[in-house]
Amino acid sequence: MMILSGFRTARRAAGLPAAGLAVALLTGCSGGASEAELAYKADYAAHPHLRVTGYPSTGTLGVVQQLVWRLAEGAEGRLAELGTSDGGDGGDSGDASAAWVREYGRGAQGAVTADFQDDPAERQTVVLTFHDTGQVKELVLRPGGRDGGDGWRVVLR
Secondary structure (H helix, E strand, O other): OHHHHHHHHHHHHHHHHHHHHHHHHHHHHHHOOOHHHHHHHHHHHHOOOOEEEEOOOHHHHHHHHHHHHHHHHOOHHHHHOOEEOOOOOOOOHHHHHHHHHHHHHHHHOOOEEEEEOOOOOOOEEEEEEEOOOOEEEEEEEEEOOOOOOOOEEEEOO
16 A cells, blocks of 8 residues: 555656646747737637638738728727728718728628738728628728838728
8 A cells, every 4th residue: 555655646746847847838828929919819719700802911901800890899999990091081080980880880790701902012902791781891901100110001981
């Protein structure tokens, strides 16, 4: 009996470093993700996947995904944050985002296809098809900020 008891203790002691290593590896893997990356992953997991045709860049795909997610959530303020003006009438992006949520919010909750139509050098046209409602919405994307350093934005009008 004494030998068996010593064997169990030795086996438990040998397992402790392996368990500690596993915890350290898991903790280290999640420690490098930024808050924005974690938020994106949570959004991605919580929404239906966007069907894509054409050739988006990483930036244009990301902004269109977020736009569809904000429409589906009815998040007018967060949708307005994705917007930029086209230099035209100077309309309020908050007004446009509220109108877009009213118009396309229900359709964005179901299957959506984004057709990226041209090369995203200075701007890109994207046609969204909301399959559940049969609606179609054309978007214009362009780099935000003076030098494009603010990432891609949606022209809200």
